[in-house]
Structure formats: C-alpha cells, structure tokens
Amino acid sequence: MSNPRNSRRYLSNDSDVEDSDEIEPLSVSFQRPLFRNRKYSLDLPGIVTSKLTQEQPLKCGVGSKLVVVMTGLPARGKSYIVKKLKRYLSWLQYDTKIFNVGNLRRNTAQLIKNGSHSHSFFDPANKSAKKVREQLAMDCLDELIDWLNKGGRIGIHDATNSTVERRRKILERCQRETTFKVLFIESICNDNEVLEKNMRLKLSGPDYRKMDPEKALADFRKRVSNYEKVYETISEEEEKADMQYCKLINVGKKIIAHNIQGYLSGQCIFYLMNFNLSDRQIWLSRHGESTDNAIGKIGGDSPLSEKGRKFGECLSRFIFKQKVLFRQKQMDEYRSASTSSLPTSVPQVKNFLVWTSMLKRTIETVENFDQREFDIMHIRFLNEIYAGLCEEMSHSEIEIKYPEEYSERRKNKLYYRYPGMGGESYLDVIHRINPLIVELERMTDNILIVTHQVVLRILLAYFLDVEKEKVPNMEVPLHTIYCLQPKAYDTELKRWKYDEEKDDFFPVE
Amino acid sequence: MSNPRNSRRYLSNDSDVEDSDEIEPLSVSFQRPLFRNRKYSLDLPGIVTSKLTQEQPLKCGVGSKLVVVMTGLPARGKSYIVKKLKRYLSWLQYDTKIFNVGNLRRNTAQLIKNGSHSHSFFDPANKSAKKVREQLAMDCLDELIDWLNKGGRIGIHDATNSTVERRRKILERCQRETTFKVLFIESICNDNEVLEKNMRLKLSGPDYRKMDPEKALADFRKRVSNYEKVYETISEEEEKADMQYCKLINVGKKIIAHNIQGYLSGQCIFYLMNFNLSDRQIWLSRHGESTDNAIGKIGGDSPLSEKGRKFGECLSRFIFKQKVLFRQKQMDEYRSASTSSLPTSVPQVKNFLVWTSMLKRTIETVENFDQREFDIMHIRFLNEIYAGLCEEMSHSEIEIKYPEEYSERRKNKLYYRYPGMGGESYLDVIHRINPLIVELERMTDNILIVTHQVVLRILLAYFLDVEKEKVPNMEVPLHTIYCLQPKAYDTELKRWKYDEEKDDFFPVE
Known part of the structure; x- marks a missing residue:
C-alpha cells in the first residue's frame, strides 16, 4: 500500500487546502501508470482527443476493444446484421473486421475434400465433425483476438455459436484479455415468410452455388434442422451471470438488451434498433x-x-x-x-x-x-x-x-x-x-x-x-x-x- | 378517383419526359391538402425547418404527437423515469407535460374527504373506488389529449395502468386522434433492495408526509399488494396487436422494446437505455x-x-x-x-x-x-x-x-x-x-x-x-x-x- 500522503504531493501549497486534516489515509492508491491502457468512455475517432491521441492522431487505439459475438440459427439474417454493423462502425472510423467461421471452414482445404458443406457435417451426432466445428470456431476467435491485439478495434465473430457451452468458452477466452468487452447479439426469427426468403437467398451463397436448387434447399433445410436440435437461445442462466447481450427478434421488430455497458455497445444497439427491410429509394x-x-x-x-x-x-x-x-x-x-391465393391490402x-x-x-x-x-x-x-x-x-x-x-x-x-x-x-x-x-x-x-x-x-x-x-x-x-x-x-x-x-x-x- | 393525368401537370414540358407513355393510370391519387398535418420523421425543433416551420419558426407543432403511457406497480420508479424523460425532452425543446393521476386524485376535493389515499381506496374489491380510479385515469387522459390538441407535443400519462383492459381503453381513446402515436413504458423491478429503498422514499411523498412513518409504510405496502393482485404485465396478446412498448427492468439493466416506430419513440428509448443510479459527481x-x-x-x-x-x-x-x-x-x-451483517467487497x-x-x-x-x-x-x-x-x-x-x-x-x-x-x-x-x-x-x-x-x-x-x-x-x-x-x-x-x-x-x- 502506498503512503496516502503521496497522493497530496500535487497540492503544491498545503496551506491552501481547506480541511486538509480531514483527509484520511486511503486503503487504495490512486496512482496508475501513465500509459496504462485506458478505457475511455466517449471515444470518437477524430472528434475526441486526449494527450495520448494528440501525439498519435491517426491511431485510434486508446479505447477499449469490443468483441461482438453473433448467435443464431442459420438463415436468421446474421450475416446481414454483421455486414451492416461492420459498415456503420467502419464509417464511424472504428477499425472493424468480421471473422466468419463458415469462410474459415470453406478455406480449410482438407475439410472441403471431406465435403464439409453438406448437411451431415452439421449433424450433432457426427462426433468428429462436431469437434472440427468447435475447433474452427475457436480458431476463428483466436484470429480475431490476435487482430484486436495488433491494433484492431472491433472484432465480429460471425458464427452460429448455438450453445451455452460454446458461448461460455468464447467469453472465457475473451476475458483473458483485460481490455476486451464482449457483446453477444442473437438474431431470432420466427416469421415464416422471412425465414423462407432467407433460406432461398442462401442458395446463391458460396456453399450451394453449384448445386441443383431443389437439392440445395433440401440440404440446407436439413442443416438448419440439425442446428435446431442443439440450439440454445441465450438463457436466464447467462443473464444471471451478467452477460452483455442483445436479442434481435424478427428484423428488429422486438429487441431485448441486457446489461449494456460502454459507449460502443450502446451505439451498436441503437443502430440495430433502427433498421427495416422495406422496399424504398x-x-x-x-x-x-x-x-x-x-x-x-x-x-x-x-x-x-x-x-x-x-x-x-x-x-x-x-x-x-x-x-x-x-x-x-x-x-x-x-x-x-x-391474383395469387394470398389476400393483400392495397x-x-x-x-x-x-x-x-x-x-x-x-x-x-x-x-x-x-x-x-x-x-x-x-x-x-x-x-x-x-x-x-x-x-x-x-x-x-x-x-x-x-x-x-x-x-x-x-x-x-x-x-x-x-x-x-x-x-x-x-x-x-x-x-x-x-x-x-x-x-x-x-x-x-x-x-x-x-x-x-x-x-x-x-x-x-x-x-x-x-x-x-x-x-x-x-x-x-x-x-x-x-x-x-x-x-x-x-x-x-x-x-x-x-x-x-x-x-x-x-x-x- | 382523380384523373391520373393530373398528376403530370407538374411535368411542365411533356416532351422532356422519357417513356411518358409508360405511366399507367394510378388507383390512388397523390394529391394531398397543402397544409395537412404532416408527420415529419426527423423533427428537431430549431434544427430542421420546412416551408411550414419557416413561416412560424417558434411553433414546433408540425410533427406527430406522442402519448407516453406509463405502466407499473407503485414504487417501481415510474415517477423518476417520467421526470427524467420530461426533463430531457423539454431540454430538446419538445413541449412535454406530465399528467399524473395521483395528483389529479389528490386534487379532487371530494375524494380527499373520503380519505382516498389510504390503502382501502386501492383495494380491487372496493367496487366504487375502482370505478372512481378508472374515471380518474380517463379524465387525466382527456386532459392530456386536450393539451396535445392545443399545441403540446409529448404528453406523459403517469399512472399504474395496471391491466390489459385499461391499456386497451387508453389506446382506443388515443387512436381516435389521427396524428397521435402511443408508446407504453412499463417499469418492472424485482430487485428487493431497490424496491425497499423506493418504498421508503415514497413516505416523504404527498400522500404520507403527515403520517407516522411505520403506519405509512404499512399502508403503502398494503396499497402495493392491492395493486399486485390485479397487476398484468404487458402481455403477448398486446404484443401481437402490434403495441409499441418498452419494458425497463431493474433500472435499465434489461430492456425490451417492441415495434418502436417514429423518431421520437426511438430517442426516448435510447435515452432510457442509458442511465444509472450510481453515486457520483x-x-x-x-x-x-x-x-x-x-x-x-x-x-x-x-x-x-x-x-x-x-x-x-x-x-x-x-x-x-x-x-x-x-x-x-x-x-x-x-x-x-x-460492520453490519451484509458482506461487501471493497x-x-x-x-x-x-x-x-x-x-x-x-x-x-x-x-x-x-x-x-x-x-x-x-x-x-x-x-x-x-x-x-x-x-x-x-x-x-x-x-x-x-x-x-x-x-x-x-x-x-x-x-x-x-x-x-x-x-x-x-x-x-x-x-x-x-x-x-x-x-x-x-x-x-x-x-x-x-x-x-x-x-x-x-x-x-x-x-x-x-x-x-x-x-x-x-x-x-x-x-x-x-x-x-x-x-x-x-x-x-x-x-x-x-x-x-x-x-x-x-x-x-
């Protein structure tokens, strides 16, 4: 413990201090290293400067880092949300990058040989595939953390992250890095019309481009149903553990936000609260x-x-x-x-x-x-x-x-x-x-x-x-x-x- | 139906219009009265002007009106939220007013004679009191609507509004006014420590100021428990009816927002998402x-x-x-x-x-x-x-x-x-x-x-x-x-x- 009187050496003239005798010894020192990694609250690149940023006006790495972890079944619009969020945050000049587990999977040559994109790879009963998937998700997280430590600002983990267990692992890994905050974003969709549309959109994606559309849809449906078997929505138990999360239900129609802390998380959620898919110019x-x-x-x-x-x-x-x-x-x-069967209003x-x-x-x-x-x-x-x-x-x-x-x-x-x-x-x-x-x-x-x-x-x-x-x-x-x-x-x-x-x-x- | 060709009289030189023949007759006319009550989306008094506001720069009544309806048991911090929200919105130059049913009740001389603030008045079994309470809430709403129609911008209905039935009535009444939007804000608190604190705070309020504190607390507890008997949280059924609502749980720790539309509602919720009760300077x-x-x-x-x-x-x-x-x-x-029994960390x-x-x-x-x-x-x-x-x-x-x-x-x-x-x-x-x-x-x-x-x-x-x-x-x-x-x-x-x-x-x- 430091001498509390030290903390007064900045009071250059003691006689000026009113009631100075009332200052009791303190059990915790105020002194902190000068260039510790400070968690600035309001961190707007180029708008807010500090003595630290003034010296390096082009590096905006003084704030805390944010890991956004996506959660949700396939075809729930995760990639849409992720792309949009990344675009917005980059535009605000935060160095933001998406780490997509699917891309990592597709890039892993050996797995492609084994036909990793067909639904059996996603069958929870397929033990070895499950292990590979786990490993891929964690590798992807390591890549993300590595990138943040090298100067990145916001890393987005784009995967299904469908179980409590997986999310716990991710959280634990992130908490090893002291300046990282973690925000979970779960996308939930129970509007069948939107779901069907999303699924059909998927068929033009990298996994299915070359397949027969009907076969592809069938394979994709099975893949989704495999995920559904094990899927666990963000739970009360996770809430009790003070997890910072946001659930987006049916394209932002309903939003649940829990324990939102920090300027950046608040901004992300306010942004995600405000979007719509209506056809417009x-x-x-x-x-x-x-x-x-x-x-x-x-x-x-x-x-x-x-x-x-x-x-x-x-x-x-x-x-x-x-x-x-x-x-x-x-x-x-x-x-x-x-003219089709569905009645629609003008x-x-x-x-x-x-x-x-x-x-x-x-x-x-x-x-x-x-x-x-x-x-x-x-x-x-x-x-x-x-x-x-x-x-x-x-x-x-x-x-x-x-x-x-x-x-x-x-x-x-x-x-x-x-x-x-x-x-x-x-x-x-x-x-x-x-x-x-x-x-x-x-x-x-x-x-x-x-x-x-x-x-x-x-x-x-x-x-x-x-x-x-x-x-x-x-x-x-x-x-x-x-x-x-x-x-x-x-x-x-x-x-x-x-x-x-x-x-x-x-x-x- | 108007002649669709009318809609082209603004195209001053027909020969300039590419593909003009492709313009099909339209079944709905575009023409609207020039000074209809427009619902401007982004309505920032003094920052945004339109031809309408330019002529009356000091009146900011062109946007749509907002009715904020509070919901929640007593001692859930409704008045705190309401006061804070009113302060913020007024500061942003929106003409905002709180209509508090409790104050109306206290001001109704006859009721005071009947001792309306003791818990029996709030007993759901007390039929005549129930009717009076209903009437008071609706009178208060009428006052609010009247104020909005006379130029107010945001009216806040500060009452328990504890049943689906009551909320339905309020919504119906508001929907008779075509330019009104309604936002329900429910305050929920299940943190006992906060609740106890809130209850004790109430004793310094207008209903109990002159009572013996212990008696007052007992009376207030009974009053709360009377409300609890009939209290209905905003329900799934109300959600399905597309109600615009926001639930604030434990002083903003958790937030549920549903069907939030309009610039003002979004701003209110973003503001309410960001507050805390920590002791600070x-x-x-x-x-x-x-x-x-x-x-x-x-x-x-x-x-x-x-x-x-x-x-x-x-x-x-x-x-x-x-x-x-x-x-x-x-x-x-x-x-x-x-030194007291509760263990606390430094x-x-x-x-x-x-x-x-x-x-x-x-x-x-x-x-x-x-x-x-x-x-x-x-x-x-x-x-x-x-x-x-x-x-x-x-x-x-x-x-x-x-x-x-x-x-x-x-x-x-x-x-x-x-x-x-x-x-x-x-x-x-x-x-x-x-x-x-x-x-x-x-x-x-x-x-x-x-x-x-x-x-x-x-x-x-x-x-x-x-x-x-x-x-x-x-x-x-x-x-x-x-x-x-x-x-x-x-x-x-x-x-x-x-x-x-x-x-x-x-x-x-």
Missing part, C-alpha cells in the same frame, strides 16, 4: 451549380447560377416521374400478388421526403418541388463542410495564402480540419451526419437528399461501404444523381447525369 | 479568464490571462482534493456497511474524467491536472457557440456593425442563429451536446467538464430542468464551479467561487 444529389462553383470558390452561401436553376427545374420533373414510376411498380406488384402511397441543407444553393435547387407531393425539409446537419478561414477561397488561393494548410490537407484529407474557429474535418462532418444515418435506416419513406460535395461523399461512403482512404477523393460531380436501393445483401446503385442541352437526365453505366 | 466550470474575456470580446481562441492561469492551477488542486474526499466518503460508507476507485473543449482557454485551464489521476479529453462538441460574423467582436461592436442582428438576438436568444457561415444558435448547440448528455447519463465515473458560457448554461439547464426562456440569461460567471450530484428525486447542486486573493475556492450559498 434513397436519392442523392449535390445542389445545382452555384455562382461560386462557376468561378471555383469553395464554401460560402452563393445562389444558383442560371445553369444550376435549369438543373433544379429538371430535377423536380425527373423525381416526380420517379415517384410515379415507383408507385406504379408497387401497384403492379400488388396486383400480381392479389399498399399505401409512400411519403416522399426532400431534405436539403440550410444553404441557398440546395434550397434553391428544390424550389420547384410541389409541397403537396413532397415533404420538404431544410436541415443544418446537411450543410457543407465548414472551411473556417478558407471559406470562399479557391484551392489555388489557399495554396498561396496558407501553403502549410494546403499541404497538411493533402497529407490526410480525412483527418484534416480547416483552420479558424468552427473549421471542420471530414470526421467532424461524419459525426454531424450520424443522427441522419440512423434516421435514414429507421424510416421507410422514399427520399431525395440535396446536399454538398463533402456531405455527399460521406453519405455514399456509408451506403456503399467505401474504404476510408478513398472517401475524400471520390468523384461526385455536379448535376449527377444517385439512386440507392437497400437490398438484402447489398445496396443497389444507379446513376443519372443531367444533359443540359436536352434538359433531361440520362442513365450512366 | 459531475463538476462543471467555465475556463479561466482569457485575454479576450479581459477586454470583453466574444468567441475567438485566445489564451488564458494571468488571472485565468492562477484559477486553473487552483482548480487542479481543488478537484484533486475533491477526488480524495469522494474516495474517503466511499470508503467510510464501505466500512460502516461491512469498492473500486472511480475513474475521474476531465473533458474540455478544443479551444486554448479550456485546454490551458486543465494544464496542471495530473494525467495519472485524471483521464483528460478534449472534445470538439464542447466548443463555445460559434458566432459566425460576430466572432471576436464585443457586444457593443455588434450593436454598431450589425444593429439588426443585435436586436434580432435580443428578441429570442434561444432560437437566434449568428449570421455568417457556420454561425450557431443555442438550439444548434443543444443538438451538438446531445450525445454528450446521453454519455453523461450512461457513465458512472466522476467528471469535471471545463467549457464555455453558452455550453455551460445548456448543460446546467439540462441537469436543473431550467425553463427554456430562462436558459440564455442564466448567470454563469467565470471562476465559479458547480457540482451536480444526481439523486433519486432531484439533482443536488453546490457552488464554489474562486477567491483570487486567497487563491482558493469557497462555497456559495
């Missing part, structure tokens, strides 16, 4: 050309040029047409569904939102949109990156006036923060956009977002899972619109370009 | 005096004055002493608990975080803090309100240079946004601080936040539930520190002032 565009664009200045709040106005007018016609087409497709699908007309920033050039771009057709909102979060001292300058002016800033920016555009009060970095913009991403995931409406170059890059980076190094250099020209349609395994992207002469939009391959 | 302070403060300029990024530096040095000594005192109290409590030393903004004057203020004792972080979200064109001006300079801005600001300091790119309003700052509030609620550590005048007002407004009109005019002088201790029914506030001559802090009454 997210349209993205920059504003029409502004008078500042025309002369190459950045920032500012200039109005549209004549060209920009024409783009805006055409955009309102084009998007209205797309709204009509979407409704038409929706009604066609309804009609063809109604689908509601989807709301169509239009979001812009609060700057003139985006507001003017949507001036021609009909308020009766579109819910138009102007949101400050969508404003362009604020360039501080460099506002309303051209890049060559910046190079001359602030040569050091210019070269700093070139070195790392993602982390670079513009000088002057209020100046922002890409990361600042990511965190300002974050609530909108959660909202976009939550809502089922169609939407058009009219925003700015940097914000558009950041939005596209999220939806298309763009590597962070590439984000600040993505080509997102003016007068080009993007249509995103979230699908089960990916986001579908289509592009159109505005042809000024023809005053119309044309698809880009 | 939140210290708040502005930075030491800066050279700009000394000459009356706002904004900017000036360093500390000599006076400011002295304050910072003394602050580090004072807070270190407070850390020692907190530990001492913790150990005293541990020791006195150990409590861990609490982390002590220090957060500052990223501006020189706050970073310099904590320069003397020992990194081995405190986790020091600099967070951009804590920066002072950005005054745009008015940065680094004095208020009298603003009055001369921008007289219109000056008078606009005086009219409504809360909604006023500084002119120029990036300029912020109080509401902008509230939304930038919001993730930090959730984080402060989540964490159990002690913390010192060194920030700026406007941010400090906003933080204090949250913790002390300050009326929004008063927020921009709160007195928060330099060299004054605030200590907040969240308690079951309130936040305890203490203040200290720095005495420059004595170079020490002294408590302020």
Whole structure:
C-alpha cells in the first residue's frame, strides 16, 4: 500500500487546502501508470482527443476493444446484421473486421475434400465433425483476438455459436484479455415468410452455388434442422451471470438488451434498433451549380447560377416521374400478388421526403418541388463542410495564402480540419451526419437528399461501404444523381447525369 | 378517383419526359391538402425547418404527437423515469407535460374527504373506488389529449395502468386522434433492495408526509399488494396487436422494446437505455479568464490571462482534493456497511474524467491536472457557440456593425442563429451536446467538464430542468464551479467561487 500522503504531493501549497486534516489515509492508491491502457468512455475517432491521441492522431487505439459475438440459427439474417454493423462502425472510423467461421471452414482445404458443406457435417451426432466445428470456431476467435491485439478495434465473430457451452468458452477466452468487452447479439426469427426468403437467398451463397436448387434447399433445410436440435437461445442462466447481450427478434421488430455497458455497445444497439427491410429509394444529389462553383470558390452561401436553376427545374420533373414510376411498380406488384391465393391490402402511397441543407444553393435547387407531393425539409446537419478561414477561397488561393494548410490537407484529407474557429474535418462532418444515418435506416419513406460535395461523399461512403482512404477523393460531380436501393445483401446503385442541352437526365453505366 | 393525368401537370414540358407513355393510370391519387398535418420523421425543433416551420419558426407543432403511457406497480420508479424523460425532452425543446393521476386524485376535493389515499381506496374489491380510479385515469387522459390538441407535443400519462383492459381503453381513446402515436413504458423491478429503498422514499411523498412513518409504510405496502393482485404485465396478446412498448427492468439493466416506430419513440428509448443510479459527481466550470474575456470580446481562441492561469492551477488542486474526499466518503460508507451483517467487497476507485473543449482557454485551464489521476479529453462538441460574423467582436461592436442582428438576438436568444457561415444558435448547440448528455447519463465515473458560457448554461439547464426562456440569461460567471450530484428525486447542486486573493475556492450559498 502506498503512503496516502503521496497522493497530496500535487497540492503544491498545503496551506491552501481547506480541511486538509480531514483527509484520511486511503486503503487504495490512486496512482496508475501513465500509459496504462485506458478505457475511455466517449471515444470518437477524430472528434475526441486526449494527450495520448494528440501525439498519435491517426491511431485510434486508446479505447477499449469490443468483441461482438453473433448467435443464431442459420438463415436468421446474421450475416446481414454483421455486414451492416461492420459498415456503420467502419464509417464511424472504428477499425472493424468480421471473422466468419463458415469462410474459415470453406478455406480449410482438407475439410472441403471431406465435403464439409453438406448437411451431415452439421449433424450433432457426427462426433468428429462436431469437434472440427468447435475447433474452427475457436480458431476463428483466436484470429480475431490476435487482430484486436495488433491494433484492431472491433472484432465480429460471425458464427452460429448455438450453445451455452460454446458461448461460455468464447467469453472465457475473451476475458483473458483485460481490455476486451464482449457483446453477444442473437438474431431470432420466427416469421415464416422471412425465414423462407432467407433460406432461398442462401442458395446463391458460396456453399450451394453449384448445386441443383431443389437439392440445395433440401440440404440446407436439413442443416438448419440439425442446428435446431442443439440450439440454445441465450438463457436466464447467462443473464444471471451478467452477460452483455442483445436479442434481435424478427428484423428488429422486438429487441431485448441486457446489461449494456460502454459507449460502443450502446451505439451498436441503437443502430440495430433502427433498421427495416422495406422496399424504398434513397436519392442523392449535390445542389445545382452555384455562382461560386462557376468561378471555383469553395464554401460560402452563393445562389444558383442560371445553369444550376435549369438543373433544379429538371430535377423536380425527373423525381416526380420517379415517384410515379415507383408507385406504379408497387401497384403492379400488388396486383400480381392479389391474383395469387394470398389476400393483400392495397399498399399505401409512400411519403416522399426532400431534405436539403440550410444553404441557398440546395434550397434553391428544390424550389420547384410541389409541397403537396413532397415533404420538404431544410436541415443544418446537411450543410457543407465548414472551411473556417478558407471559406470562399479557391484551392489555388489557399495554396498561396496558407501553403502549410494546403499541404497538411493533402497529407490526410480525412483527418484534416480547416483552420479558424468552427473549421471542420471530414470526421467532424461524419459525426454531424450520424443522427441522419440512423434516421435514414429507421424510416421507410422514399427520399431525395440535396446536399454538398463533402456531405455527399460521406453519405455514399456509408451506403456503399467505401474504404476510408478513398472517401475524400471520390468523384461526385455536379448535376449527377444517385439512386440507392437497400437490398438484402447489398445496396443497389444507379446513376443519372443531367444533359443540359436536352434538359433531361440520362442513365450512366 | 382523380384523373391520373393530373398528376403530370407538374411535368411542365411533356416532351422532356422519357417513356411518358409508360405511366399507367394510378388507383390512388397523390394529391394531398397543402397544409395537412404532416408527420415529419426527423423533427428537431430549431434544427430542421420546412416551408411550414419557416413561416412560424417558434411553433414546433408540425410533427406527430406522442402519448407516453406509463405502466407499473407503485414504487417501481415510474415517477423518476417520467421526470427524467420530461426533463430531457423539454431540454430538446419538445413541449412535454406530465399528467399524473395521483395528483389529479389528490386534487379532487371530494375524494380527499373520503380519505382516498389510504390503502382501502386501492383495494380491487372496493367496487366504487375502482370505478372512481378508472374515471380518474380517463379524465387525466382527456386532459392530456386536450393539451396535445392545443399545441403540446409529448404528453406523459403517469399512472399504474395496471391491466390489459385499461391499456386497451387508453389506446382506443388515443387512436381516435389521427396524428397521435402511443408508446407504453412499463417499469418492472424485482430487485428487493431497490424496491425497499423506493418504498421508503415514497413516505416523504404527498400522500404520507403527515403520517407516522411505520403506519405509512404499512399502508403503502398494503396499497402495493392491492395493486399486485390485479397487476398484468404487458402481455403477448398486446404484443401481437402490434403495441409499441418498452419494458425497463431493474433500472435499465434489461430492456425490451417492441415495434418502436417514429423518431421520437426511438430517442426516448435510447435515452432510457442509458442511465444509472450510481453515486457520483459531475463538476462543471467555465475556463479561466482569457485575454479576450479581459477586454470583453466574444468567441475567438485566445489564451488564458494571468488571472485565468492562477484559477486553473487552483482548480487542479481543488478537484484533486475533491477526488480524495469522494474516495474517503466511499470508503467510510464501505466500512460502516461491512460492520453490519451484509458482506461487501471493497469498492473500486472511480475513474475521474476531465473533458474540455478544443479551444486554448479550456485546454490551458486543465494544464496542471495530473494525467495519472485524471483521464483528460478534449472534445470538439464542447466548443463555445460559434458566432459566425460576430466572432471576436464585443457586444457593443455588434450593436454598431450589425444593429439588426443585435436586436434580432435580443428578441429570442434561444432560437437566434449568428449570421455568417457556420454561425450557431443555442438550439444548434443543444443538438451538438446531445450525445454528450446521453454519455453523461450512461457513465458512472466522476467528471469535471471545463467549457464555455453558452455550453455551460445548456448543460446546467439540462441537469436543473431550467425553463427554456430562462436558459440564455442564466448567470454563469467565470471562476465559479458547480457540482451536480444526481439523486433519486432531484439533482443536488453546490457552488464554489474562486477567491483570487486567497487563491482558493469557497462555497456559495
């Protein structure tokens, strides 16, 4: 035990300390090594700095590490959840990686020879296969832990992890690493329609691609039923042991969260609470050309040029047409569904939102949109990156006036923060956009977002899972619109370009 | 049915429309009244504007209304949850009001004559009392609905609402109002220690204040057990009927959320997921005096004055002493608990975080803090309100240079946004601080936040539930520190002032 008086050597002048005599000896010392692995609570890469991170601004490894362990039968959407979560966390600049036991299995050459993907491999009565599966899961975990120890931040263990016993082993292994937190995410689905759809999706996956579809489905069903025989949902006993877990039931319709601790786990669960699989379109565009664009200045709040106005007018016609087409497709699908045996009710007309920033050039771009057709909102979060001292300058002016800033920016555009009060970095913009991403995931409406170059890059980076190094250099020209349609395994992207002469939009391959 | 061709009158030039012939007649018209009551998804007062809100910037009534219906036995912390939620939502500028059935009961003079607060009133066998209780709950709901219809935003029905039947009635009543969404929040507690504590707290409440404590406790226990006889937790049947609900079990240790829809409900649940009752201190302070403060300029990024530096040095000594005192109290409590029969383990030393903004004057203020004792972080979200064109001006300079801005600001300091790119309003700052509030609620550590005048007002407004009109005019002088201790029914506030001559802090009454 250390001398408690030591703890007072920082009180440089004892006489200044009120009631100093009342300070009793303490049984536990406060002193900690200076560079211990601290568990920062709020750890936002690039937004929060400490003396430690200031010295290494590009390494974000000061927070605690998180191991996300998936649990759930096959065809319960685990991979979908895992991919989505990984995409979101990477976008928030946490170094995140998925460790998939199935891939490891398929990559293990010897096992492939033994035909490891046919259902008998998954039969719980098949003892040797069971042992191999156990081993694979633990190998996969070792790989994950190794990666975290080498600097990774969030590792996702993507496997069925279907028994209490297996989960206990995983937890024990992780707890050997003192700074690791473990979050179990169980995906449960008892909606037969969703299940059937998921199973059919699986047939296009790596295990079944080359098989006859009917045979493949039969094999997959057997595989699932083999798992069902031994499957144990996260239990009361695990709850009593204070396990940190979250159950997602029927694609987020119901959520059970237990003992959630730590900033990152909370963020993961809030994100997973907010998603849906409804068929919809997210349209993205920059504003029409502004008078500042025309002369190459950045920032500012200039109005549209004549060209920009024409783009805006055409955009309102084009998007209205797309709204009509979407409704038409929706009604066609309804009609063809109604002719089959299942009775379906007439689908509601989807709301169509239009979001812009609060700057003139985006507001003017949507001036021609009909308020009766579109819910138009102007949101400050969508404003362009604020360039501080460099506002309303051209890049060559910046190079001359602030040569050091210019070269700093070139070195790392993602982390670079513009000088002057209020100046922002890409990361600042990511965190300002974050609530909108959660909202976009939550809502089922169609939407058009009219925003700015940097914000558009950041939005596209999220939806298309763009590597962070590439984000600040993505080509997102003016007068080009993007249509995103979230699908089960990916986001579908289509592009159109505005042809000024023809005053119309044309698809880009 | 309307003529579908109508829907194309906004396509001003038909020849521009690609594939226009493919547009099929639609069975449902798109046309909606221009000023229908729209259900905006993302509805952040002062941050999101629409053509509707632009015309009435101070009324935030365009979003859908939310009715929060509490469910739970007495002494399950319903009032605590309700108060906290109301405080948070009001702080986010949603007009929120609690409608407490107990208060209505107590205010109903006739009932008080009949001794309505003794346990027999709550006996389910007491038919006439049951009818009166039913009626009171529905009257209270009518009051709530009336208030929402007159412009309120979120009404909270604070009652036990302990049966499926009662909840069904409430839901039916609310569904008659087309724009109302209903969120049920059930508070469940099966931790006996917490329960006992809650019951004893009740005795200081309005029903029992004047009774003998032992008699009061006995009466209250009977009252609870009367409720227990008829209490029905939110059931599977209600779940199947797609009820939007959230169960909070043991003060947020476990959470079950079902069918959560809408932006507001999601926010409420995320907030409620993140709170704890641990004994801790939140210290708040502005930075030491800066050279700009000394000459009356706002904004900017000036360093500390000599006076400011002295304050910072003394602050580090004072807070270190407070850390020692907190530990001492913790150990005293541990020791006195150990002498009683219950075995307790030695409590861990609490982390002590220090957060500052990223501006020189706050970073310099904590320069003397020992990194081995405190986790020091600099967070951009804590920066002072950005005054745009008015940065680094004095208020009298603003009055001369921008007289219109000056008078606009005086009219409504809360909604006023500084002119120029990036300029912020109080509401902008509230939304930038919001993730930090959730984080402060989540964490159990002690913390010192060194920030700026406007941010400090906003933080204090949250913790002390300050009326929004008063927020921009709160007195928060330099060299004054605030200590907040969240308690079951309130936040305890203490203040200290720095005495420059004595170079020490002294408590302020």
